[in-house]
Amino acid sequence: MTPLDADWLAAHPLPEPPEDTDKNSRGRVLVAGGSEIVPGALRLTGEAALRAGAGKLQLATVERVAPHLGVLVPEAAIFGLPANDAGELGDAAGERLCGYLDRCDTLVLGPGTGAEAPGTAILAPVVAEPRGALSLVLDAAMIHAAADLATAIHAHQGRIVLTPHPGEMAGLMGCEDMRIAQDPAGIAQEAARRFNATVVLKGPETWIACPGEGLLRYPGGGPGLATGGSGDVLAGIIGGLMSRGAEPRAAAAWGVWLHGEAGKRLAARIGPLGFLARELPGEIPGLLAHP
């Protein structure tokens, strides 16, 4: 196990864009998810992706929420997706989403999706085709769905990061919550092998596992990060970094560190508890400039 600290980050720098870059080559992120119950999750994820340096943001959410999201995030292009009776993404959302994938370098799929979303139906078409150039971050209900699609995800040629909290990890691996608490390092590595993906096991401390690579441990950014929407921000940072060309393990590691250090900065400035998930992304550019 290697500590995720300043030395590790210095040895694994992020790719920097050339001076003459444009917004498309800086990295195009599509964030898909949200629901009528959690309409703001994509704002958190999308802003985090932009703050991490992505050049272009697109958001895809349930049709009734989409127009409001456009007002909340004027930097984004917005697409509506079909919903089900619970106000979550519906069965047909995955097929519709596939039609947008040639417009993005990175898809962050899942923030703001809950138990009523038909995750497997949505995720299956996305991972069915080999899209070598696509980077994929899976979060929330799409992690539970990934459990049913291990073979397709393992075979997928894209670069994939999964960001489970302990409850989602138990669903992903089909095991008891207790097993995650007893051996977080072992289960993260087992998941990385099973899905051939980078796995970020979140919690008070965070474990990052990647097939064939050493395990990383981040000691945590403080309990203020245990707040609604905090994980949505993390998924967006990782997606933004991947769209800039970072490899999945480096994007995950930098993302976890930036998220944690943003929490520490807010805790020092505002107080250890009570800062908002939406305040985290604003800390990222400064941390990137002076890690």
Ligand SMILES: NC(=O)C1=CN([C@@H]2O[C@H](COP(=O)(O)OP(=O)(O)OC[C@H]3O[C@@H](n4cnc5c(N)ncnc54)[C@H](O)[C@@H]3O)[C@@H](O)[C@H]2O)[C@@H](O)CC1
């Ligand atoms: N529900 C809410 O109030 C909000 C949800 N948001 C987003 O909506 C999506 C779904 O959120 P939900 O709250 O429905 O889903 P969660 O996955 O947070 O909660 C569902 C269930 O998972 C279990 N769980 C949660 N955290 C756990 C942990 N650390 N260890 C073990 N078990 C755990 C609990 O049993 C919980 O009832 C996520 O992307 C979330 O970030 C946020 O955007 C805004 C606020």
Ligand SMILES: Nc1ncnc2c1ncn2[C@@H]1O[C@H](COP(=O)(O)OP(=O)(O)O)[C@@H](O)[C@H]1O
């Ligand atoms: N006690 C804690 N100390 C430090 N970080 C924490 C703590 N609890 C949660 N976190 C971090 O906060 C984030 C919570 O993500 P998640 O559980 O997906 O929340 P949400 O679904 O509300 O967005 C993760 O990055 C996790 O590592």
